[in-house]
Amino acid sequence: MSIMQHNGGSVIAMVGKDCVAIASDLRLGVQSLSISSNFEKIFPVTERLYVGFPGLATDVTTLREVFRYRVNMYTIKEERAIEPTIFTQLVSSTLYERRFGPYFIEPVIAGLQKTPSGSYEPFIAATDLIGCINFAKDFVVAGTASEKLFGVAEGLWEPGLEPEDLFETISQTLMNAVDRDAFSGWGAIVHVITKDKVITRKLKGRMD
Amino acid sequence: MDVSFALTGKGYVLVAADTTAAHSIIKVKSDVDKIKELSPHLLMAYSGEPGDTVQFAEYIERNIRLYQIRNTYGLRPQSAASWIRRSLAESLRSRHPYSVNLLLGGYDVSTYTPHLYWVDYLGTLAEVPFAAHGYGSYFALSLLDRYHDPEASLEEGIATLRRCIDEVAKRLVVSPGKYLVKVVDKDGTRVIEI
Numbered sequence: 001m002s003i004m005q006h007n008g009g010s011v012i013a014m015v016g017k018d019c020v021a022i023a024s025d026l027r028l029g030v031q032s033l034s035i036s037s038n039f040e041k042i043f044p045v046t047e048r049l050y051v052g053f054p055g056l057a058t059d060v061t062t063l064r065e066v067f068r069y070r071v072n073m074y075t076i077k078e079e080r081a082i083e084p085t086i087f088t089q090l091v092s093s094t095l096y097e098r099r100f101g102p103y104f105i106e107p108v109i110a111g112l113q114k115t116p117s118g119s120y121e122p123f124i125a126a127t128d129l130i131g132c133i134n135f136a137k138d139f140v141v142a143g144t145a146s147e148k149l150f151g152v153a154e155g156l157w158e159p160g161l162e163p164e165d166l167f168e169t170i171s172q173t174l175m176n177a178v179d180r181d182a183f184s185g186w187g188a189i190v191h192v193i194t195k196d197k198v199i200t201r202k203l204k205g206r207m208d
Numbered sequence: 209m210d211v212s213f214a215l216t217g218k219g220y221v222l223v224a225a226d227t228t229a230a231h232s233i234i235k236v237k238s239d240v241d242k243i244k245e246l247s248p249h250l251l252m253a254y255s256g257e258p259g260d261t262v263q264f265a266e267y268i269e270r271n272i273r274l275y276q277i278r279n280t281y282g283l284r285p286q287s288a289a290s291w292i293r294r295s296l297a298e299s300l301r302s303r304h305p306y307s308v309n310l311l312l313g314g315y316d317v318s319t320y321t322p323h324l325y326w327v328d329y330l331g332t333l334a335e336v337p338f339a340a341h342g343y344g345s346y347f348a349l350s351l352l353d354r355y356h357d358p359e360a361s362l363e364e365g366i367a368t369l370r371r372c373i374d375e376v377a378k379r380l381v382v383s384p385g386k387y388l389v390k391v392v393d394k395d396g397t398r399v400i401e402i
Contacts, residue, residue, distance in 0.1 A: 028332070033349070057332040062294075
């Protein structure tokens, strides 16, 4: 079994109408043994930008600390909050620094990008463990249930979803995908990012 | 072959570890203390590669003490756990990584809450209501799923711990004979006879 499957866990992000959503499961395991049902993998970067780290749990914590430091340094030097596109490049180059001994994480980024006119437009992206970026207009998935997430999201997602509908779509997609994956599940957390606020909800899933 | 458990209750954390030192099939000692008292309100049970365990535990113990001497105030459980995790995570990608698994039980004297952290040799850190390492975990975790109560009194907590120890003694082929049990609460750390 690969090191990417060692702790289990999955993350998904979706685009809606003037909003984005990012969600993950809450399981932490060691192969088939579950250790915790409250291990969060999604972290806030700014008020309108979140990042999820599915993969090896030790690197989840390490990368969270690395990006907290690097984003703080950026904010101090530039005297403004980091934008999603720039943060994505930061993620990519940070991971590529470890090209021949990588962090075993496939980050998922979701946020609202400020346009020159002052409005916000949805942005999602994902990278592989060495920082190859995948920009998407609909949804991105990563983690041990990624194949199932692709299948369910392909069937449920549609363009122009309002925040509440997007919440329902991403929740149903995640819940139904992780129920078919032995390494993900044990509840979920969903963040829906809109221009005025972030709606965070914890979901109860199958606990078996 | 080490076995260790820990569980939280109302205002305390119980930590138990077996007391055997084994060299292949030989029991060399049966009174080893594998739970370090890192500070007046922090316990650390360690298991894993013999040699690495003691070396790493002493390194952590001395550095936690040094921090307290330098800053007057010691690290709270959350901060201590973060620092210990980072030590293991940095060690993992070095030439000679430590293979040490830990259970950290602490009582936060500023919020009056007990905390338990599960840490493995990769540097994985998780705050949990109960935890175990070693072969004992396969028996104890399912048992604790059924019987653990975060609001249990110390007596009830000890009874639950007894269940874990008895189950491992009954079902595990290579089960250890003796356990050392320590508790950390508002009054500090102490050994408990069970």
